[in-house]
Amino acid sequence: MERVRFAPSPTGPLHIGGLRTALFNYLYARKHNGVFVLRVEDTDQNRKVEGSENYIIESLKWCGIEADESPVKEGSFGPYRQSERRETYGEYIKQLVANGAAYYAFDTPDELAQAREVAEKETGGFKYNHSNRMTFSNSLTLDAKRVDDLLEKGDYVVRLKVDANREVVCNDLVRGVVRVNSNELEDKVLMKKDGMPTYHFANVVDDHLMEITTVIRGEEWLPSLPIHELLYEGFGWDSPKFMHLPLILNPSGKGKLSKRDGDKNGYPVFPLQWNESSGYKEQGFLPMAHLNYIAQLGWSLEDGKEIQTLAEMEKNFDVSRVQKAGARFDFEKAKWVNKEHLSRLSSKELIAGQEDLFESMKSILGDRLEHCVELVKERFELLSDIEVQMNVFMNDPNAYDEKSMKRISKFDVNEIGGHLNDLLINGTDNLKERITERAKELEIGMGAFMQVLRVAVVGGLSGPDLMPLVELIGKDVTLRRIERLISN
């Protein structure tokens, strides 16, 4: 049974990159009939931001990719918040020290600062590792009695003992084998003075205890992979499979996608509103379309097909089609994907899915609502366009497009308006045929009639199919709009 996890730190809202990680985990789980776990990595209480855990949970809910096990849906591997697992880490750190894979270190901040200063002068950098650990104050250098005394005081950290000059072999499902020489690594702190684990330690212990089979996360964690491999080795545990997702680049392709860039160029980077920043939901994106676009940031189908429902993505997800290279974010493309999803919904589905949006229109348009939506549906890119486009059925134009007015000013608008009036008095049946006939009789171009009628009804020369539109708004409203145009 495949078990995967999304393990965000609640240090702020969920960014597009985080949502993509969650999505790929979800898709992988569904594809393999596995389990998708949400684990909140909140050991660093200083960086914790109030409300962000809830925000993450709500965002996944809006998107329709909720976790099977999470802090709000306990399975049998809980607790699912790291801050509630402190005792577990305490037990496991002892085990790692007993295995000889970690050691206690008692260096004071001053001692470390001094060592750093000297090292930076001499070699340009400082690493606490095999080359200098025997010169520091730790359980490898002090005698047992002294170590016991210092442990009693509680003022210590636990460090990973990385052996010198060996090859650490890591496997990544996207990149293949990654080899690192251990000399490049550091004896990372695993447990802090306050008894809280660091990310590396808690992450590995939890992935093991939660029986995670595949770790899917952003590329920024790739440098941590050798440390994690050494931790698994130190415990004598099998490591899971790893998949690191490519970076998401900003639209220019220079650098990572950031909130600042989004603010500057007018696109959201969060799924839902967060403080002043509006999210994809508020901007009028369908959750499924948002996910569909996000899935394209690093994954593509072999046949190039771009529009997929969530169910299709679940079926089609294929690790071997996940790319290494950074994926460039493109807001125009995101909107296009949304438009495609909107146009694939039937009017009935669209209305049913957006009850609030259509409520007042329903009371005005009644049975005609579905037909009205059908007529303008292809013009919706964002949900916010619905109100704008549906306005034509509800309100007379409150202004006329200047260019269009200029175009029709070469016709005798009064005369044509009069004829249209005459033709409409008996209703809208066969209106087009009757206009054609009349135009022929008068030897006036059919285009003149149609253009005048369109400007009267819509306020300009663009807009949806005219005859069905006139039929939907009805004879009286059309007559009123012709009248208004003439008096303008």
Ligand code: GLU
């Ligand atoms: N807590 C880490 C983060 O905030 C998780 C990294 C991982 O998935 O291992 O992204």
